[in-house]
Amino acid sequence: MFLKLYFILFVVYLCRVAAKGIWTLQAHNTQNMGKPKRIVVWFRQDLRIHDNEALDYALERGDEIIPIYVFDPRLFSGTSSYGFSKTGKYRAKFILESIQDLRQSFQKLGGDLVVRIGNPEEEVFKLANKVQASWVFCNRERTDEEIKVQDALERNLWKIGIELHYFRGKMLYYTQDLPFPVSHCPDVFTQFRKEVERFIPIREPLPSPTRITMPSDIALNYGDMPSMKDLGQEDFKCDARAAIQFKGGETEGLARLEEFIWEKDHLRHYKETRDGLLGANYSSKLAPWLSQGCLSPKKVYFEIKKYERKRVKNKSTYHLFFELLWRDFFRLMGKKHKNNIFKKGGIKEQVNPEWEDDLHRFKIWREARTGVPFIDANMRELKFTGFMSNRGRQNVASFLINDLKVNWQIGAEYFESLLIDYDPCSNWGNWNYLAGVGNDPRDDRYFNILTQAKRYDPNGEYVKLWIPELAEVPSKKIHRPDTLSFEEQEEIHVVLGADYPKAVVSPTRWTH
Numbered sequence: 001m002f003l004k005l006y007f008i009l010f011v012v013y014l015c016r017v018a019a020k021g022i023w024t025l026q027a028h029n030t031q032n033m034g035k036p037k038r039i040v041v042w043f044r045q046d047l048r049i050h051d052n053e054a055l056d057y058a059l060e061r062g063d064e065i066i067p068i069y070v071f072d073p074r075l076f077s078g079t080s081s082y083g084f085s086k087t088g089k090y091r092a093k094f095i096l097e098s099i100q101d102l103r104q105s106f107q108k109l110g111g112d113l114v115v116r117i118g119n120p121e122e123e124v125f126k127l128a129n130k131v132q133a134s135w136v137f138c139n140r141e142r143t144d145e146e147i148k149v150q151d152a153l154e155r156n157l158w159k160i161g162i163e164l165h166y167f168r169g170k171m172l173y174y175t176q177d178l179p180f181p182v183s184h185c186p187d188v189f190t191q192f193r194k195e196v197e198r199f200i201p202i203r204e205p206l207p208s209p210t211r212i213t214m215p216s217d218i219a220l221n222y223g224d225m226p227s228m229k230d231l232g233q234e235d236f237k238c239d240a241r242a243a244i245q246f247k248g249g250e251t252e253g254l255a256r257l258e259e260f261i262w263e264k265d266h267l268r269h270y271k272e273t274r275d276g277l278l279g280a281n282y283s284s285k286l287a288p289w290l291s292q293g294c295l296s297p298k299k300v301y302f303e304i305k306k307y308e309r310k311r312v313k314n315k316s317t318y319h320l321f322f323e324l325l326w327r328d329f330f331r332l333m334g335k336k337h338k339n340n341i342f343k344k345g346g347i348k349e350q351v352n353p354e355w356e357d358d359l360h361r362f363k364i365w366r367e368a369r370t371g372v373p374f375i376d377a378n379m380r381e382l383k384f385t386g387f388m389s390n391r392g393r394q395n396v397a398s399f400l401i402n403d404l405k406v407n408w409q410i411g412a413e414y415f416e417s418l419l420i421d422y423d424p425c426s427n428w429g430n431w432n433y434l435a436g437v438g439n440d441p442r443d444d445r446y447f448n449i450l451t452q453a454k455r456y457d458p459n460g461e462y463v464k465l466w467i468p469e470l471a472e473v474p475s476k477k478i479h480r481p482d483t484l485s486f487e488e489q490e491e492i493h494v495v496l497g498a499d500y501p502k503a504v505v506s507p508t509r510w511t512h
């Protein structure tokens with residue numbers, strides 16, 4: 001009897017839901033009947049027109065599109081938990097240049113890019129409302145702060161009957177092509193790599209549009225490009241010693257890809273040079289463009305394949321693909337372990353009691369005053385350019401964590417602020433890894449700084465570039481200035497403890 005009653009109530013409930021759905025759909029369709037389908041495309045870390053899924057779908061489904069980028073003051077003038085600027089000047093300038101380039105691309109296609117300063121959940125909402133958009137499209141982000149913004153926008157749009165549709169575009173692989181759900185992605189890189197690299201094909205990049213149509217019956221204020229000052233940032237001139245003078249934008253990203261792979265043929269020897277420290281070409285330097293989405297990783301992959309067909313297929317060509325796999329892997333770890341990648345215990349949820357929030361030791365590291373030349377040179381490069389090689393990043397991170405015993409999160413936040421190529425999953429994932437709270441099957445990722453310095457900077461050229469006060473130190477003592485006698489110090493006019501600091505950690509620990 002009761003069962004029957006429940007069944008009838010359930011059927012009534014279903015009918016009401018269905019009726020409401022049909023009504024909403026009809027209301028929406030009547031509202032838009034006869035009007036062109038307008039799609040607002042919200043650009044985020046996908047600052048390109050090639051292989052851009054949100055844009056591609058918008059052009060296919062919409063009659064008119066309205067692209068927008070919003071400079072979020074929380075990112076450009078806000079600070080992180082240890083007080084660093086969330087977006088340092090190097091990345092801020094790179095993003096500004098990227099938006100300028102994106103705008104020019106749309107102008108060439110017969111349209112424009114709407115530019116705003118404000119909270120995206122309000123600015124995109126206002127635009128969608130004004131143009132009576134049918135939908136808003138964007139490429140989905142997967143980390144906490146970005147998710148909060150897209151969720152807030154989704155809620156706002158929902159209130160006026162506009163849906164936010166998500167697309168993908170960060171990785172080489174489509175998650176739906178992977179042989180496992182993200183929640184079952186292996187936590188060990190090698191295992192992940194073996195399960196995907198030989199079995200899962202990478203899809204072709206989507207083509208760039210040739211033309212876009214924007215609404216002609218609405219007066220749109222496209223907005224002026226802000227200056228660095230408008231974003232609360234100080235302008236600067238690039239340090240002449242920088243490995244590369246990075247300039248933001250898809251045009252520059254594609255040009256760098258062309259130069260590195262084809263014009264200068266550096267891909268041929270990439271595996272042998274990748275651990276270098278000096279100059280523009282020991283590694284690809286594609287990271288800033290990949291991080292802001294000025295370059296699609298699929299595009300890079302297909303250029304590697306083309307190079308293999310036309311010039312040579314060797315360990316180096318594979319190795320660039322291998323590094324791009326790391327990038328996908330950390331993105332998947334971010335998706336799988338969510339906010340744990342930002343927490344002290346990392347994805348392993350294991351906190352080492354030795355790590356302290358020691359801001360004094362941190363400051364010495366940050367200001368490149370450790371008295372360990374290899375560490376100080378790398379930290380100066382980061383401070384003066386916003387870039388550091390992968391080898392340098394591994395060494396300075398290990399030094400902060402293992403030698404200075406400082407909480408790794410402070411280092412990761414500092415990197416977040418300074419790095420021109422900052423990417424949440426790659427940065428925090430690598431720090432997790434080096435702190436031993438990530439996915440490393442090896443327990444001890446300790447770097448012997450002296451061995452590393454001698455191997456990767458045997459003549460001290462790198463150290464001398466960034467620490468000119470040590471320029472006269474003989475090469476064989478460059479990584480151990482503590483071994484200079486008083487006479488030698490006098491002769492080369494470097495007094496340890498005055499002209500260059502004495503080491504905060506006894507270098508003898510690396511000689512045993």
Ligand SMILES: Cc1cc2nc3c(=O)[nH]c(=O)nc-3n(C[C@H](O)[C@H](O)[C@H](O)COP(=O)(O)OP(=O)(O)OC[C@H]3O[C@@H](n4cnc5c(N)ncnc54)[C@H](O)[C@@H]3O)c2cc1C
Pocket residue numbers: 274283284285286287288290291320323324326327330388389390391393394397415419421422423424426427428430431434
């Ligand atoms: C502590 C630490 C923090 C890091 N933070 C970031 C970051 O915020 N953003 C970032 O893009 N990379 C980060 N990396 C990875 C790596 O150091 C940089 O990608 C690389 O140095 C950039 O130079 P490149 O473009 O010449 O790289 P290449 O050596 O030419 O590599 C090609 C591309 O592969 C990807 N890649 C290479 N190594 C890694 C890696 N270990 N993890 C993820 N992707 C990789 C990058 O997209 C890079 O552009 C970090 C590494 C460490 C150790």
